[in-house]
Amino acid sequence: MLFGPHETNLGRGRALSERHVAYYARRAAGGCGVVVTETASVHGSDWPYERAPLAADCGPGWADVVAACRPHGALVLASLGHTGAQGSSGHAQTALWAPSAVPDVVTREVPVAMEQPEIDALVAGSAAGARIAVGAGVDGVEVDAGPRSLLRQFASGLTNHRADGYGADRLRLLREVLAAVRAELGPGRALALRLSCDEEAPWAGITPDLAVGHVRELAPLVDLLVVVRGSGPAPSAYRPDGHTAPGFNTDLTRSVRAAAGGTPVVLQGSVVDVAAAQRALDDGVADAVEMTRAQIADAELVRRARAGVRVRPCTLCNQACQVRDVRNPLVSCVADPSDEGALAAGAGRRVTVVGGGPAGLEAARVLASAGAEVRLVERTGRLGGALRLVAALPGRARFADLADWLAGEVARLGVRVELGTTAEGGDVVATGAHRPPGGSAADVLAGAELPPGPVVVHDPVGGPVGVGVAELLAAAGREVTLVTPDAVVGERLGGDLAPAGARLARAGVRRETSSRLRSAGGGVAVLADRWTGEERTVPCAVVVDAGPGLPGDVPPGVPAAGDVVAPRTVLEAVLEGRRAARALLAAPPR
Structure with a gap:
């Protein structure tokens, strides 16, 4: 089981922070076997987003992540990369690097074609990043040649139009980087490669057929191969939302594994169900499985699965775990939004939660898990509220799984649920929005x-x-x-x-x-x-x-959560339900 590299915005400057350490340690404690840290840029020319890690600044952070994960038996790999033309010139204030001066299809920015000094600097930066990672005690390094990578741009006919040796042999730079990193790793540490094997641009890009040839050449150089897809023209192919079926890389990974000559291969691509992951292993699709978003949704996924406890589901919505947007948010999840701090004891408390939507269900779950005796009142005949409505949208069916999980948890924790019932007041109010009838x-x-x-x-x-x-x-x-x-x-x-x-x-x-x-x-x-x-x-x-509903009336001084406060997303409703429960537990009993 891998927890793959992804943007978090948890950094302090361009270094890994204590929040990174806690974030990765939760997954290691939850049973994840291999934790791959957020991709660090190997050269200062690459600054793709504000808090993107820089390998030169990551040594202390990598060491802290290793120290936090190792007691749980998890291996830590440091991801190294350079985004090239798919980065941003806004932070570094320098021209973007690329194999050729091909405008990026997303930003429309024209990069500078790299000359030998820049190529040498990239290889040297990769070696230096690996050297720092080894000094921090990591178990290995993953080299990024995935959808946003400069190394993928060199390997692709879409973006590499060079007339020199790096154009005649488009894998040459990737081999040079792998050799430089391998030399720094020495014995006993793993070298992994994240490789785009389908750019979804068959007119000139890397296709699955071409990728088989790439894999035959590259697999002997690495210890682990993570099969991904995507490119500049198809950025969402790497981690699409629920409109794309889970496990979409299964056939691609199977064909790559057949060409890998025994090098272990990892299945990636919306693998969010434990049973589906196990089937992929049993069927010989891959040797390991990456379940990144699934473990964002449930940090204890492996431990829960081993114990036979239902895992908190990933909804494949990408609404809180993709952080590269204009709001610059911290990584989170609609099913398990960030909220730090220990719970106060609730034993002996009797609490009424009014409203059985996502906010009310989460409040009841947290209160009951703290030992409170909880009564949940819902005016309709079914729990789930807005989650059930959202699940009717195309590509959003997994929101019903989240509603079922929350309902199952409150039942497991002994919450007394009263359906078709209204209540005045209550200790937590989460009665949702109201809308004029018809037309919404x-x-x-x-x-x-x-x-x-x-x-x-x-x-x-x-x-x-x-x-x-x-x-x-x-x-x-x-x-x-x-x-x-x-x-x-x-x-x-x-x-x-x-x-x-x-x-x-x-x-x-x-x-x-x-x-x-x-x-x-x-x-x-x-x-x-x-x-x-x-x-x-x-x-x-x-x-x-399709506009928001209207907030409701909440008695003064009563904790409230969700749409009854103001129009909220699922993320905000669940987070506010959690916070309302915490506030109630922290306050003296009434």
């Missing part, structure tokens, strides 16, 4: 019938709900127009932004961007251009509002 996205997701005719989905938020409802209605054969004030639909979707646009286009959804909905009636909706105010009409028989 929540109504559509709950199965409400809409009048016939064209539908306008009004999305002032830019999150997954508006896009998902438009997809759902288009799949049902409705004529759909999605209206947003933003320049693109789904502006807050992060890694799913481009795939969502492609899905909407294929579904025939009309997209009206930079637009405000002025009015609707008489078979049309009147839209106004956000910038000019110029009005136009689109066909409309019914408007579906």
